[in-house]
Amino acid sequence: MDRGLEGMSRQRLWIYEKIFNGLSFSEYLKSLITPFNMIAGILIVPGFIFIVTRYLYGLGSVTNASDVYPWGLFISYGLLSGVPFSSTGFLMATAYYIFGLKSYRPIVRLGILVGFLGYFFAVCFLLVDLGRPWRLPYPMFVSLGTASVLFLVAWHVALYLSTQFVEFCPSIFEWLGAERCRNWVSRVTIGATIFGVILSTLHQSALGALFLLMPGKVHPLWYSPFLPVYFFVSSIFAGLSVMILVSSLSRRFLRDKTDANFNSNFDAMIFGLGKAASVVLFSYYSLKLISVAHENQWGLLITPYGSLFLLEVVGFVFLPCLLYAYGVKRKNVKIVQITSVLTMLGIVFNRFNVSMIGFNWTLPHREIPHWKEFLIAITIITIGVLVFRWIVSRLPVLRELPKYPKPPKLKEEVFERVRPSFLRYPRIAYGTIQFMNETIKGWKG
Amino acid sequence: MKINRRDFIKAAIIGGSSLIGISGEVFAAEDFSNQPNRYGVLTDLTRCAGCRLCEAACNDANRLPQPEISFDDTSVFEKERRPDWRAYTVVNRYLNPKNEGAPVFRKMQCFHCNEPACASACLVGAIKKTAEGSVLYDESVCIGCRYCIAACPFSIPAYDYYSPIKPKLVKCTMCYTRISTGRVPACVEACSEEAHTFGKRKALIKLARERIVKNPDKYVDHIYGEHEVGGTSWMYISGVPFEQVGFPADLATVPYLTFTKGFLGAVPLVLTLWPALLGGIYIFTKSREQKDETVTQKSEKGEKR
Numbered sequence: 001m002d003r004g005l006e007g008m009s010r011q012r013l014w015i016y017e018k019i020f021n022g023l024s025f026s027e028y029l030k031s032l033i034t035p036f037n038m039i040a041g042i043l044i045v046p047g048f049i050f051i052v053t054r055y056l057y058g059l060g061s062v063t064n065a066s067d068v069y070p071w072g073l074f075i076s077y078g079l080l081s082g083v084p085f086s087s088t089g090f091l092m093a094t095a096y097y098i099f100g101l102k103s104y105r106p107i108v109r110l111g112i113l114v115g116f117l118g119y120f121f122a123v124c125f126l127l128v129d130l131g132r133p134w135r136l137p138y139p140m141f142v143s144l145g146t147a148s149v150l151f152l153v154a155w156h157v158a159l160y161l162s163t164q165f166v167e168f169c170p171s172i173f174e175w176l177g178a179e180r181c182r183n184w185v186s187r188v189t190i191g192a193t194i195f196g197v198i199l200s201t202l203h204q205s206a207l208g209a210l211f212l213l214m215p216g217k218v219h220p221l222w223y224s225p226f227l228p229v230y231f232f233v234s235s236i237f238a239g240l241s242v243m244i245l246v247s248s249l250s251r252r253f254l255r256d257k258t259d260a261n262f263n264s265n266f267d268a269m270i271f272g273l274g275k276a277a278s279v280v281l282f283s284y285y286s287l288k289l290i291s292v293a294h295e296n297q298w299g300l301l302i303t304p305y306g307s308l309f310l311l312e313v314v315g316f317v318f319l320p321c322l323l324y325a326y327g328v329k330r331k332n333v334k335i336v337q338i339t340s341v342l343t344m345l346g347i348v349f350n351r352f353n354v355s356m357i358g359f360n361w362t363l364p365h366r367e368i369p370h371w372k373e374f375l376i377a378i379t380i381i382t383i384g385v386l387v388f389r390w391i392v393s394r395l396p397v398l399r400e401l402p403k404y405p406k407p408p409k410l411k412e413e414v415f416e417r418v419r420p421s422f423l424r425y426p427r428i429a430y431g432t433i434q435f436m437n438e439t440i441k442g443w444k445g
Numbered sequence: 446m447k448i449n450r451r452d453f454i455k456a457a458i459i460g461g462s463s464l465i466g467i468s469g470e471v472f473a474a475e476d477f478s479n480q481p482n483r484y485g486v487l488t489d490l491t492r493c494a495g496c497r498l499c500e501a502a503c504n505d506a507n508r509l510p511q512p513e514i515s516f517d518d519t520s521v522f523e524k525e526r527r528p529d530w531r532a533y534t535v536v537n538r539y540l541n542p543k544n545e546g547a548p549v550f551r552k553m554q555c556f557h558c559n560e561p562a563c564a565s566a567c568l569v570g571a572i573k574k575t576a577e578g579s580v581l582y583d584e585s586v587c588i589g590c591r592y593c594i595a596a597c598p599f600s601i602p603a604y605d606y607y608s609p610i611k612p613k614l615v616k617c618t619m620c621y622t623r624i625s626t627g628r629v630p631a632c633v634e635a636c637s638e639e640a641h642t643f644g645k646r647k648a649l650i651k652l653a654r655e656r657i658v659k660n661p662d663k664y665v666d667h668i669y670g671e672h673e674v675g676g677t678s679w680m681y682i683s684g685v686p687f688e689q690v691g692f693p694a695d696l697a698t699v700p701y702l703t704f705t706k707g708f709l710g711a712v713p714l715v716l717t718l719w720p721a722l723l724g725g726i727y728i729f730t731k732s733r734e735q736k737d738e739t740v741t742q743k744s745e746k747g748e749k750r
Binding site for chain 2: 136
């Protein structure tokens with residue numbers, strides 16, 4: 001009897017500590033009434049109503065999608081802009097774990113979290129946009145359209161979402177105090193990171209490759225055999241810019257959740273990210289120019305679409321490239337921060353030009369998304385911000401728990417145990433290859 | 446054997462670029478170029494009188510919902526229409542640049558491409574080209590992503606955006622149930638002017654060419670659909686240039702899936718190259734770190750002595 005009570009109170013304490021930030025339930029509810037939360041609530045409600053109407057009366061009731069413009073804001077913004085913004089996870093993990101850039105340690109977890117949430121909410125956009133969202137697992141398990149680029153996107157986004165979750169698991173287990181789970185899951189970090197880079201390379205570029213199928217519909221200034229390369233390269237500076245913005249916002253608004261390590265390295269990290277973004281922006285800018293020269297499209301530049309293209313490439317690619325370089329050189333954090341917003345706007349502008357503004361350019365009318373689409377997008381983004389804040393306020397993301405000063409190293413004995421057994425069973429490897437061969441044959445047949 | 450990071454990266458890049466030349470085989474749609482039994486329809490725009498009987502027959506044969514404006518009302522011609530969720534096919538009226546008194550009518554429906562862009566777009570394989578020639582859609586696996594609609598070079602497939610539970614793609618089936626039992630499509634049967642001819646695609650191309658050769662003044666010397674997007678089952682001949690009667694001009698003459706083949710072929714390359722490259726870099730980074738550590742340890746020891 002006594003032990004039961006004790007157990008219960010311990011459990012309740014756990015909830016108070018982990019979920020309610022150490023407050024009692026009523027205190028916690030009171031603490032939620034802040035100007036920020038009020039504004040967030042006001043932003044969420046209208047769009048939420050329209051999400052409900054979408055499921056009651058169909059997509060036509062909230063979007064301007066038509067038989068010639070099947071996609072709207074949910075795809076152009078939610079998927080095509082949301083996914084490049086979420087490249088933060090693979091960028092920071094690669095920089096830190098693979099390239100060994102140790103100075104970015106304080107924001108590695110932040111990158112992975114932003115990446116994970118970015119993908120998660122991109123999928124949320126899809127759940128609103130798909131005609132039958134409950135069939136989302138169909139391309140994985142029920143009916144496989146292997147010749148489709150979108151098939152590749154679906155698989156990779158699903159796998160990458162899982163991979164990022166695994167990468168973020170150490171934070172969750174540290175928060176829960178599950179030390180053994182945390183140490184166990186930390187061991188797969190390198191493998192998960194490399195797997196994540198493969199998946200990211202392929203699906204970031206695949207989003208561009210989606211439009212390879214529409215040479216007559218995408219305006220020639222944006223249509224190019226390089227589309228997959230553009231989408232991949234631009235996702236790199238998109239992710240770097242998001243890192244700059246999110247780190248800065250966290251420092252400003254979630255300062256009590258950060259630690260000394262984060263704060264003392266902040267400027268150096270921002271300048272490092274800015275410098276990297278500047279270099280990638282420059283190579284992207286060069287690629288764009290080469291493409292115009294390659295296809296000999298100089299004449300198109302003086303058309304109305306041409307001025308749109310120039311605005312994008314000069315105003316949102318070349319200018320940020322210069323501004324980043326200038327900000328880093330002058331050691332001016334503010335310039336770098338403003339440039340990150342400019343770069344992100346450029347990504348959205350580019351994705352809209354490919355998938356909406358320059359799409360169906362031979363047809364007389366242009367699609368303008370329904371105002372309800374904007375409200376729904378605002379709702380999903382706001383929920384994303386709230387979830388991000390909820391996690392960062394509780395889990396060790398921007399700070400390190402003193403208990404875990406260094407990542408645990410694999411003990412030598414583990415190697416000893418693994419190596420001989422693997423050598424003893426080369427059949428496993430052979431069997432795997434056989435199995436893959438059979439599967440591929442099955443797909444072809 | 447000694448190998449430093451620069452050598453490794455160099456080797457990886459050289460090896461990688463040599464691999465790019467060999468694009469992997471892609472699990473693409475089946476090749477129908479040699480299907481002898483593939484049917485098609487040839488539509489002769491010089492014969493169409495704009496009576497809309499084909500629209501009515503299509504609506505009836507496919508049990509589609511009744512339209513708001515009846516099929517004998519010609520007021521619909523004032524606006525250019527497209528097939529929608531209630532109509533597999535529509536007829537549009539265009540000004541005849543040769544003779545203003547005699548407008549040109551054009552029936553519009555799915556072209557039933559030989560290698561359809563929509564089928565290669567579908568991530569659940571819901572769209573298939575049959576051996577008979579029809580491009581068919583299977584509602585039972587469709588997830589409603591609408592990539593097929595975006596991919597169609599002719600903007601033909603429609604979607605019922607107002608259905609919350611069972612939205613589906615709506616498009617012409619070339620009356621698959623009829624042609625697979627030896628009958629002709631409903632619209633072809635209904636036409637009083639014999640504007641449409643149903644038959645084997647090869648024979649239709651021959652017929653079209655004969656008509657053009659016999660009446661070089663009456664026809665434009667072009668069979669629309671013979672080579673467009675790699676060939677289509679539904680083809681047209683016309684007395685006026687096709688781009689003036691609502692046909693997309695300058696379409697590529699190769700199947701559209703060839704545009705994504707290269708990308709899909711590069712997938713195995715990334716799958717194999719990246720782990721090798723990144724794993725290599727990781728090992729070098731780590732060994733350098735360890736070296737640094739031992740160096741600092743040694744120097745610390747040295748200081749102590």
